[in-house]
Amino acid sequence: MLNYNHKEVEKKWQEKWEKDGLYKTSEDTTKPKYFILDMFPYPSGEGLHVGHPKGYIATDIFARLKKMQGYNVLHPMGWDAFGLPTENYALKHKVHPRIATAKNIDTFKKQLLKIGFSYDWEREINTTDPEFYKWTQWAFLKMFERGLAFESFEPIIWCPSCKTGLSMEDLEGGRCERCDSEVERKPMRQWVLRITDYADRLLADLDKLPDWEHSIKEMQRNWIGKSTGAIVKFAIVDCRFPNEKKIEQEIFTTRPDTLFGATYFVVAPEHPLISDFRLSISNFNEVEEYMKKAGAKSDMERTELNKEKTGVKIEGLVAINPVNGEELPIFVADYVMMGYGTGAIMAVPAHDERDFEFAKKYNIKIKPILHSYLEFWNESEKTLTRRTVNPTSVNSGNKIEDEELLSLLKQQAQKDINKDPSHAITDYGWLFDSGFLNGYYAIEAKEKMIAWLTEKGLGKRAVNYKIKDWVFSRQRYWGEPIPIVHCEKCGAIPVPESELPLRLPDVEHYEPSGTGESPLATIPEWVNTKCPKCGGAGKRETNTMPQWAGSSWYYLRFIDPKNNNALIDIKKDKYWSPVDFYVGGAEHATRHLIYARFWHKFLFDIGAVNYEEPFTRLQHVGLIMAEDGRKMSKRWGNVINPNDIVEKYGADALRVYEMFMGPFSQSVAWSTNGLVGARKFLERIYNMQHATRNMQHGGGAGTSAILNLLHKTIKKVGEDILEFKFNTAISAMMILVNALEKEKEISRDTYEKFLIILAPFAPHITEEIWSGLGNSESIFKQSWPKYDPELIKDEKIQMVIQVNGKLRDTIEVDANISEEDAKKIALESEKVKKFIDDKEIMKVIFVGGKLVNVVVK
């Protein structure tokens, strides 16, 4: 038996490929292109574990296939290296983040190189490289020019442990995603990107991405969270002067059709209305106390305590319902959020669960105004039947004119609310007690109400999004400096493009101040500068950009990594963009992938790129769990380093095993036994060289059964790779190997074709065998074998014979057997006869090339 020495072989070929520039990207634009991209890693201090390369292996196999099929393939790698994890690591270990980053990248790269990826390392990028972040800053300035980047003074989310402001996307369950601390609200100056301006396009264009996974699109839709409804103006009146309208307070509602059912009005504890009217509020002390209590609660507590709603009635003020002039009591309650809509709502307890709960607790009137069904008691059968009142049974089809029917619906609604509170939830139905909306169905009533409000100037159609503008500044050191100078005379002035990159100063101390000031603020020689506009004294912006800045556009730079004049050459972008296939973790669905789509659309708007969406096809990679079923983590001590696996079993075994584990996007637990299986599979292939040793090149095509199987395998492997079904591709190759092993001799041609289709999975061992067979050119310069459609046709098939759908016999017949012959053979089968002997044959069903089913009674 030959002994396969993976260590020697893998090293040999990795050096040779590197020396020959085998993976250098071709710029021959006459060929079709394919841009296949991994989400570039964040080089942490911990190095890669075996789960990380899973996606990289998949894209590598795909890239190699595409290259062998004649495409110009762009398959690059780089480093997303700015941000808190490195900075915290650096503080802890007392090394400068720059040094730590360089060290971590070195570790990561060494790990990746051992696995034998076909990356074009000449295009390697690093977000912390000034030549790279020059363009991150440039894009920021372009946004600033267009008012998309602006300074805001609204309170933001602050992580006391990371000592920085965060964006909505940086939270996980209301806590800091990075350190799991409870976050606070902190009023401070910050830079914000107006991503909400793009919310509608980000949502609508998801429909233009058919090759994105459904689940990820769904997550983005939920995150953007579009609601359509109306803004309605309520007058706020001081009870002492009922005829004097103080102000108009707007509310947002998705259900303007239920305006007649509003029985109270609520404002968020942070709402300015309260302090503006403090003199009108007779119980201001009580209200103020509630506001303080609510303010002391973190966002976490506020949502966790959602079982019991709290609030305080504001005495001395009422809100006037614009549709009927009714006076509504006003409450302050923390179930209404300042950050969504207008921070004030009309409450319709009969048709909203939350309002219902609150109204019950504080004894507020619950007034139903719509319902959809009636119940009838059948005395003889003693049953209660529920009948939905449907539009067709009603007059013209869309409006109930019958007063009696409406009054029955009203009685039913009242009955249901008294009986079972769960009936009180928002429901669609026919309206009553609603003035001009009486008799209409809710959906139409909504439109009628919007039209009415608009006409009277009391409101208008409105859209609200859950997505918030992107808080874009961090009060930390390790990030891109924001290229702005503050001048007392001129305000915030952009650093001129010619001065980019604005380099991050190299300093000894970069500890966060914790006060909301960036560590950069402590370096006077850096902070103090001239105003680019007036030349007077100016101070540099000291906040830095968040970790997600560079990753929002990095993929473009791979196309043109060394361009000094532009972010990307528009012609090169035209050829290579968009990314044809993007593979990475699902955890980026609502952060990186939304940010990148936003930046890309912006770059498109300013004419910097040609296409509106950056990623055509998107696939998420399933996690690899530890053997104990938990996540691999230092904390559990169950991390497996790919270096150890490569050392012991070889990179090819690792690659084949990770692709064979199960469906690509599913998470699976690591199994060393399974890995050993992959290694054995490769050894068997290596040892098969014996059987081919004496064969002449191109000689002996092999038996027809083997040829048939070979061509079926070529077809299946090619198709499965394109669909990311690597597990079944490998299984097909295993079936072929099992069959080849049973042969005394293997044709050289068959063996070589098989090696080529295996090569993307196991590049080292196949290249070694390939060269050992006397081939001087790399196996990766071969073109992907074509299967012969004639050869994969089966002449004989196993025809299944069923009786009443149950398998009773299988008989080998000609593949193109006629219906008549098939039925005849089926009925003559001894096994079948046993089951139809004493029965009447009702019919016989024939499915060509598959089966005969005899139906008997």
Add this chain to the structure above:
RNA sequence: GCCCGAGUGGUGAAAUUGGUAGACACGAGGGACUUAAAAUCCCUUGACAGCGAUGUCGUGCCGGUUCGAGUCCGGCCUCGGGCACCA
């Protein structure tokens, strides 16, 4: 609570438009080779009954459509993911 997705052997899993359920692999059991072990090779391996041929049952549960359902429809249950007082 709301929105997605998924439930198949001891395990990871396969299964064109509805057409042989469990491919392929791991594990387990048995055997060959060996002084012995490892490695390798061969056989068995969904459950139940049977010496066997074979039969019955079987894709989370209940029901339906169909000659025929893992696959389609209706109603549940469980698990995973996302969002979470978003008006």
